[in-house]
Amino acid sequence: MAAQPFAGVLVPVLTPFTATGEPDAGRFIAFCRWLLDQGADGLAIFGTTSEANSMSAGERMALLDRLVAAGVPTAKLMPGTGACSITEAVTLINHAVGHGCGGVLMLPPFYYKGMTDGGVYDFIAGVIDRVGSPALRMYLYHIPPQTMIPFTLELVGRLIKAYPDTVVGLKDSSGDWSNTAALLKAYPGFGIFPGSEVFLLDGLRHGGVGCITASGNVNVPGIRKVYENWQTPQADALQAEITLARKTIQAYPMVPALKRIVAHFHADPDWATVRPPMERLSDAQSAPLLADLAKIGFTLGERHREAAE
C-alpha cells in the first residue's frame, strides 16, 4: 500500500459566493490561507460542504487554478473530483493531478440508484485507467445519505487490491461508526478519515488517520487539540468539547449554518450566501444558532485574533 499523503484535520472548504452568486476566488484564497494558518493539515476543497456540485466543472477548475496561482501549497489540497460520468471525472482529476494536488476525493456516480458493486467498481476502475497517472492518489468518498450508492466493505477491498498505489484512503461520511470500525479492522494501513470529528478520537484509537469535517471550517484549533493529544489523559474531555460544538451547529442546516458562523465571526455578511437549492439561514435560525454557540463559549473570533497575534 502506498504511503499516506494526508493525515490530521482536513477541511472541506466552504465556497464563498458573491452577492450575485458567482464563486469568489479572492475570498476563497483568503479563507484557505486562514484555515492553514489555523492549523488545518489539508484542504478537501470541492466537497459536499463546498457546494461543489452547485458549480460546473469549469467553475471548479477555475477556482483551483486561482488557488494554485496564489501559492497555496498543492500538496495540501485534496479536491473533490466526483462526477456521474467517467469522462467528467477524468477531466477533473487530470486537472488536479496536473497541479500536483496531494490527492483527490472521489464520489461514486451519484445519479444512479440500485447499481451493483461490480458496476461501481467498473466506474472507478474506468476513471483510474483513463487517467493512467502514477501520481494519482485517490480517496473514496462514502456518503450514502447523499449518494445512496455505497462503497461497500467488499468493494473497497477490491479497489485496494486492484490499485494499491492509487486507492489510498476513504472518507466515511456514513455517520455510522460501525462501518468506520469495520473498514479500520479490514484494511490496516488504508487512510481512513471519519467524515465528522465526532468520531475523531474513536477513529484514532482504532487506526484512523484523522478526520475530514465540515465543522473544521469554524473549529480547526479545537479539533486539532484532539488530534495532538489523543494519547493523553485529556483526550476524552477535549473530544467532548468538539462533539458539543459540532452537535450545536448540526442542529441547523449544516452548510448555511457554517456560512452564517463565518459571516458572523469574520464580520463579512456576504459569506452567508449559498447557491440554490441550498437556502441562506434565516434570521430566525441565525439568532438561536449564535446564541447556542455563545452559551458553550464558542469564540472563533478570539481564536482567530490569537492566531493572528
Next chain:
Amino acid sequence: MAAQPFAGVLVPVLTPFTATGEPDAGRFIAFCRWLLDQGADGLAIFGTTSEANSMSAGERMALLDRLVAAGVPTAKLMPGTGACSITEAVTLINHAVGHGCGGVLMLPPFYYKGMTDGGVYDFIAGVIDRVGSPALRMYLYHIPPQTMIPFTLELVGRLIKAYPDTVVGLKDSSGDWSNTAALLKAYPGFGIFPGSEVFLLDGLRHGGVGCITASGNVNVPGIRKVYENWQTPQADALQAEITLARKTIQAYPMVPALKRIVAHFHADPDWATVRPPMERLSDAQSAPLLADLAKIGFTLGERHREAAE
C-alpha cells in the same frame, strides 16, 4: 399558458457507445431517424434511459451538434438539460435553445437531499432567469426514484404561475398514478406526460398529452396505436398489449435490457454496450428476456422491415 410544443409518443433515446465506450454519433443519428420513421412524435434525447448523466456536458452538446448537422428536425427534440449546478444547466439549455430545440427536460439538482420546495424553486427560477430566452420551453422531470428530490404539486403550481410561457409541462416518472392524476386535475392545459406507457391510456382519458417512455425505443408502433385509438372501443385491448410488453422488459434492468433488444433486432451486437456504473445484460439474462418477448409475439424486427418496405 403557452401552446404545447409536444404531444404523443416521445422516446428518451438510448445512446449508443462504441466497443471502447465512446458516444457513437453515427449510430445515434441513424437510430433517431429510425425512431421518427417508426412514428415517434418527439425525441427526448439525454434522459435517464439515454445514460445522459454518464456523459459530460461537452459530450452531450457534441452529440446534439451532430444530430442537428445531420438534419434531424430540432422542433422534435426535447434534450435533457438537467445538472446539479445552475451554471451547467444554463450552458446546456442555451445550447439547446440556440439549436431551436422544441423544449428541454429539466431534472432538479439531484445531488442534494432534503431540500425545501423553496430551494428547488430558487434553483429552477435561477436557471430560467439566467437563460432569459422567450424561446425556452421547459418540461419538469419528476423522477423521485432517481433524484429523491420531488417536484411537488405545490412547487409545480408555483413555477407555472411564475413562468407561464416557459414552464409548459412535466414528465412524471414517479410510477405513481395518483400523483399524475393529481397534477392533471390541478393544472389543466399543462403538458403532462406519464413516464411510462403503462399510464398512457389513463393519462389521455384525464387530459394527458401522451407519454415519454423508455420502451418507446423498441415499441413506438405499438404505443402509438394506443395514442391514435384511445377514444375507440379497442383502446383497452391495445393498452393491455403494450402494458404486457413493458412489464416483460422491465422485469430486467431496463436500460441494459432495451439495449440488448435493439442489438438483437437491429443485428448490431455493439448496441448492447453501456457505460459504467450500468452493466451490460449478461447472456444468462438475455436468453430468457428474448424468449419472454418471443412468447408474447414481440417482433420489432418485422415491424422494422415493414416500416422500411
